[in-house]
Amino acid sequence: MLILADIDVGKLLGDATRTAVGVPAATFALAAVGLNLHYGFTGLLNFGVVAFMAAGAYGTAIVFTQGWLGGSVLMGMAAGFTFAIAIALMIGLPSLRLRADYLAITTIAIAEVLRISFRSQRLLDVTGGPFGLPSIEDRNAGISFKDVITIDWNPLPDGSHGFWRLEFDEQTLWVMILGWGAVVVASMLLWGLMRSPWGRVIKAIREDEDAARALGKNVFAYKLQSLVIGGLIMALAGMLDAFDTGFVETQQFRPQTTFFIWTVLILGGAASMWGPLVGAVTFWFVIIFVEELLRQMVNSGWVPDWLLQSSDVASVRLIMMGIMLGVLMIWRPQGLVGKKEEAQIDVR
Amino acid sequence: MSAEPVGTVTDPREAMRGVEAQPGSRKPDPILVIDDLVRRFGGLRAVGVDHLEVQRGIITAFIGPNGAGKTTLFNLITGFDTPQQGQWRFDGKPLAGWSPHTIAQAGMVRTFQLTKSLAKMTVIDNMLLGAAHQRGESLLQALLPARWRDQEVAITERAEELLTRFNLIHMRDEYAATMSGGQRKLLEMARALMAEPTLILLDEPMAGVNPALVQSLLQHVEALRDEGVSVLFIEHDMDVIMGISDWIVVLAEGEVIAEGTPDEVSQNVAVIDAYLGTTLGGPSPYEDGQSDA
Numbered sequence: 001m002l003i004l005a006d007i008d009v010g011k012l013l014g015d016a017t018r019t020a021v022g023v024p025a026a027t028f029a030l031a032a033v034g035l036n037l038h039y040g041f042t043g044l045l046n047f048g049v050v051a052f053m054a055a056g057a058y059g060t061a062i063v064f065t066q067g068w069l070g071g072s073v074l075m076g077m078a079a080g081f082t083f084a085i086a087i088a089l090m091i092g093l094p095s096l097r098l099r100a101d102y103l104a105i106t107t108i109a110i111a112e113v114l115r116i117s118f119r120s121q122r123l124l125d126v127t128g129g130p131f132g133l134p135s136i137e138d139r140n141a142g143i144s145f146k147d148v149i150t151i152d153w154n155p156l157p158d159g160s161h162g163f164w165r166l167e168f169d170e171q172t173l174w175v176m177i178l179g180w181g182a183v184v185v186a187s188m189l190l191w192g193l194m195r196s197p198w199g200r201v202i203k204a205i206r207e208d209e210d211a212a213r214a215l216g217k218n219v220f221a222y223k224l225q226s227l228v229i230g231g232l233i234m235a236l237a238g239m240l241d242a243f244d245t246g247f248v249e250t251q252q253f254r255p256q257t258t259f260f261i262w263t264v265l266i267l268g269g270a271a272s273m274w275g276p277l278v279g280a281v282t283f284w285f286v287i288i289f290v291e292e293l294l295r296q297m298v299n300s301g302w303v304p305d306w307l308l309q310s311s312d313v314a315s316v317r318l319i320m321m322g323i324m325l326g327v328l329m330i331w332r333p334q335g336l337v338g339k340k341e342e343a344q345i346d347v348r
Numbered sequence: 349m350s351a352e353p354v355g356t357v358t359d360p361r362e363a364m365r366g367v368e369a370q371p372g373s374r375k376p377d378p379i380l381v382i383d384d385l386v387r388r389f390g391g392l393r394a395v396g397v398d399h400l401e402v403q404r405g406i407i408t409a410f411i412g413p414n415g416a417g418k419t420t421l422f423n424l425i426t427g428f429d430t431p432q433q434g435q436w437r438f439d440g441k442p443l444a445g446w447s448p449h450t451i452a453q454a455g456m457v458r459t460f461q462l463t464k465s466l467a468k469m470t471v472i473d474n475m476l477l478g479a480a481h482q483r484g485e486s487l488l489q490a491l492l493p494a495r496w497r498d499q500e501v502a503i504t505e506r507a508e509e510l511l512t513r514f515n516l517i518h519m520r521d522e523y524a525a526t527m528s529g530g531q532r533k534l535l536e537m538a539r540a541l542m543a544e545p546t547l548i549l550l551d552e553p554m555a556g557v558n559p560a561l562v563q564s565l566l567q568h569v570e571a572l573r574d575e576g577v578s579v580l581f582i583e584h585d586m587d588v589i590m591g592i593s594d595w596i597v598v599l600a601e602g603e604v605i606a607e608g609t610p611d612e613v614s615q616n617v618a619v620i621d622a623y624l625g626t627t628l629g630g631p632s633p634y635e636d637g638q639s640d641a
Contacts, residue, residue: 215452
């Protein structure tokens with residue numbers, strides 16, 4: 001095969017795997033765990049995942065950079081979680097009594113309002129506006145909450161760790177450990193909750209709210225609890241993203257991130273414990289694999305210039321992801337590791 | 349529990365002997381009292397009940413043609429729908445304005461005409477959901493299995509007993525989606541019983557159930573009454589109603605038009621009119637009656 005001679009398989013698999021185990025994958029997995037509680041188990045259509053992530057990230061960043069509450073990272077995280085709870089109540093109190101679609105509308109609206117407000121000139125002093133936090137001067141001067149996490153709190157020895165193409169410096173590896181650790185802890189929390197009688201009521205609400213009401217369950221209170229807990233997990237995902245990049249800006253909280261996280265959940269399997277994790281790893285592996293493959297094919301001349309140029313590759317990967325999701329919906333609506341009997345999306 | 353205390357003065361059915369077969373008649377020991385309850389949908393008055401008492405400890409049936417307001421009345425008294433006016437008391441407690449779950453917690457538990465089996469949950473989980481006062485249903489205690497495990501074991505035992513009684517025990521770990529329509533009716537009734545209601549409201553429990561199963565369902569309903577649970581049910585099948593009810597309330601156009609024992613009701617002229625129309629060829633007021641779903 002001629003084509004194989006031109007393809008660097010090692011780089012292809014290596015880069016894809018590297019991203020699939022990296023912090024962005026952990027961030028998506030964590031947010032998908034929260035969404036799994038909302039949608040997979042409670043049946044809440046939350047299309048504002050980024051609202052909770054932004055609350056977590058901005059809460060942390062604002063408190064840190066403004067020096068409020070002592071300006072520590074931990075106080076920042078506490079503020080981020082509080083912010084996320086406030087968002088959950090703001091969304092939930094008015095809309096959870098209504099039909100499911102109203103929650104979907106409210107969540108996506110709040111997420112956009114939040115993003116555009118953070119970006120606005122009026123809040124420039126607090127949120128950094130379009131430039132984000134910490135300010136560019138601070139970043140240039142090396143002042144960031146990232147350093148607290150990756151240098152001050154880092155127990156790993158300096159240098160490169162790992163093997164093959166999976167070599168990571170001690171800072172990246174530490175955030176990866178924290179990130180995947182958070183995914184495991186959040187998944188276990190969810191597992192513990194869902195096997196309890198509380199989880200039984202939550203699933204019953206997903207199946208039929210009126211049935212739960214007729215048996216004396218306070219559906220509204222349970223939905224609100226679910227919204228808050230899932231929102232806290234999403235807020236943590238937002239913080240993780242901030243700790244990885246070292247700054248927050250509104251770019252990473254556009255609606256498309258919400259839809260990526262939906263993709264991750266559906267890919268892995270809603271209402272399954274391993275779904276978010278498997279989904280996130282698969283999502284990033286496929287994205288990078290396809291991108292790298294196309295790029296190598298374009299560069300080696302296998303794909304003619306008029307059809308695809310190297311600069312277009314990044315958008316084609318999304319098309320591929322869309323096709324994959326479509327195929328999955330038809331052949332495996334329960335996702336990669338979901339149970340068929342509990343499949344949330346039944347297209348047939 | 350199954351021994352029928354027939355002949356004793358305390359038997360609620362015995363106590364019904366002297367009750368007048370009149371709409372709104374007084375009962376010796378009413379568990380549910382409805383006063384001046386009105387529900388309008390636009391210009392249509394779906395329910396307009398002046399006064400109705402439901403006796404404790406017996407089986408009461410609501411009958412009436414389609415659109416008579418039977419299900420709407422169920423929805424109103426269980427809090428699933430809100431009346432424009434009216435008051436009703438359950439066990440002496442005025443319930444107007446209560447939410448459905450607090451009404452259920454008070455001991456009045458209903459089933460639905462269109463079964464609401466929780467399809468993507470197992471049969472046993474459906475049953476366990478029904479149990480009231482579960483410590484593990486509170487978020488703070490959910491993560492501490494030690495706090496609720498003993499209770500879980502106890503209600504699982506009770507659920508299995510009920511499943512055995514309702515011939516569903518072989519489906520214990522199956523998803524409810526795999527059950528037949530009749531089995532779902534049985535499951536919904538068994539699940540409601542897990543809540544240990546004092547008054548159970550069954551909305552067409554026999555509809556769509558295999559005739560072979562109907563007999564056993566009827567026995568369950570009678571057994572319930574003999575255990576002291578008050579039963580209120582909506583049904584269309586006249587054989588079922590006449591066979592099992594201790595008292596029948598006939599509704600037409602949202603109003604109570606007759607009450608009485610099965611014998612009294614089956615000879616009531618107003619009832620025959622409501623079901624068969626008034627005069628031959630004359631306009632029947634019930635033809636455009638909407639479905640009471």
